[in-house]
Amino acid sequence: GENVEQHPSTLSVQEGDSAVIKCTYSDSASNYFPWYKQELGKGPQLIIDIRSNVGEKKDQRIAVTLNKTAKHFSLHITETQPEDSAVYFCAATLGGSFQKLVFGTGTRLLVSP
Amino acid sequence: GAVVSQHPSRVICKSGTSVKIECRSLDFQATTMFWYRQFPKQSLMLMATSNEGSKATYEQGVEKDKFLINHASLTLSTLTVTSAHPEDSSFYICSARFATEAFFGQGTRLTVV
Numbered sequence: 001g002e003n004v005e006q007h008p009s010t011l012s013v014q015e016g017d018s019a020v021i022k023c024t025y026s027d028s029a030s031n032y033f034p035w036y037k038q039e040l041g042k043g044p045q046l047i048i049d050i051r052s053n054v055g056e057k058k059d060q061r062i063a064v065t066l067n068k069t070a071k072h073f074s075l076h077i078t079e080t081q082p083e084d085s086a087v088y089f090c091a092a093t094l095g096g097s098f099q100k101l102v103f104g105t106g107t108r109l110l111v112s113p
Numbered sequence: 114g115a116v117v118s119q120h121p122s123r124v125i126c127k128s129g130t131s132v133k134i135e136c137r138s139l140d141f142q143a144t145t146m147f148w149y150r151q152f153p154k155q156s157l158m159l160m161a162t163s164n165e166g167s168k169a170t171y172e173q174g175v176e177k178d179k180f181l182i183n184h185a186s187l188t189l190s191t192l193t194v195t196s197a198h199p200e201d202s203s204f205y206i207c208s209a210r211f212a213t214e215a216f217f218g219q220g221t222r223l224t225v226v
Contacts, residue, residue, distance in 0.1 A: 032213060043119070043206050043217035044157070089156060100147070101208075101215055103156045 002027040002094045006104030014112055019080050021107045023090035024072040030092040033073045034101070035064060038087045047088075048075070080111045115141045115211040119218025126197055126225055134192045134221045136207030142187035143209035148180075151204040151220075163190040197225040 003026040013019050025033075031052035036044035050057045050064045050073065057064050061080075066073040077084055088107045094100040116139040126132050136146055144165045149157040161182050162170040169182035179201075181193040190209075194201055202225045208217045 034215070036217070041220070041222065043117075043208075043220040046214060046216065049214065100159060100162065102159075105156050106154075 002030060002092055002102040004090060004092050004102050004104045006090050006107060008107060009105065010108045010110070012110045012112065013080050015080060015082060017080055017111075019075075019077045019084070019109055019111075021075045021088055021090070021109075022072060023074070023092075023104050024070075025092040025102075026071065027092070027094065028068075028071065030094070032093040033064070033066060034091050035062075035075050036089045036091065038089060038106075040086075044089060077109075080109075082111050082113050085109055085111045115139075115209070115214075115216045117207065117209050117216045117218045119207055119221055121221060122219055123222045124224070126223070128198055128225055129196055131193055131195045132197055132223060134194075134205055134207075134223075136190045136192070136209070136218050138188045138209045138211070138216075141209075141211045143190075143211065144187060145210050146184060146190040147208045147210075147215070148182060148190075148192050149206045149208070151206060153204075157206060160192075165190075194223065197223070199225045201225050 006023045034049035037047045038044045048062050050066050061078045063076040090104040091101040118137045120135045146163040148160045151157050160175045163182045163184040165184045171177045184190040206220045208215045
């Protein structure tokens with residue numbers, strides 16, 4: 001089955017710096033890779049996603065890159081702000097059809113003012 | 114984005130009692146919903162896939178008689194934790210597919226005393 005590894009587990013940056021979170025997956029048939037932000041006591045919120053036919057996607061300060069050959073994808077947050085502090089999860093579909101999502105282990109991002 | 118509403122957000126129950134958690138898709142119909150369990154500082158673990166009008170599909174190691182899932186309509190899935198015990202205390206989260214994206218509810222914090 002699919003296995004998704006995520007690094008780092010914790011990341012501390014100063015406000016205005018960039019943050020990068022990396023994930024690797026094992027199933028070459030996976031074709032959808034979302035990123036979620038989870039604040040304390042709340043459910044995950046989709047912040048950006050990418051499909052296997054695209055190498056990069058950007059939405060304002062957030063971008064995601066995908067390297068299908070290496071089976072890894074990354075989340076890039078620029079000009080970080082304190083409100084970006086949260087736990088971020090990457091995920092990948094199990095197989096080629098969107099039947100299940102397998103989540104990474106999460107990254108706790110702390111942005112200090 | 115699509116809205117998924119989960120209720121209640123918090124519940125405390127006594128050992129041996131049953132608790133029902135509701136997951137509603139508010140502005141779309143969801144033939145498939147997913148139920149996750151999340152322990153503190155850990156990732157989301159898929160418990161089961163709920164299919165409208167048919168039996169749920171449980172992940173390996175999840176007791177179907179313990180965690181009853183009913184998906185009687187296209188907008189509502191329920192998870193009932195039967196004969197709850199303290200080890201069932203956790204954060205339960207549902208999600209629903211809309212097109213090719215997954216949207217999550219706010220989560221339910223279950224505490225069994």
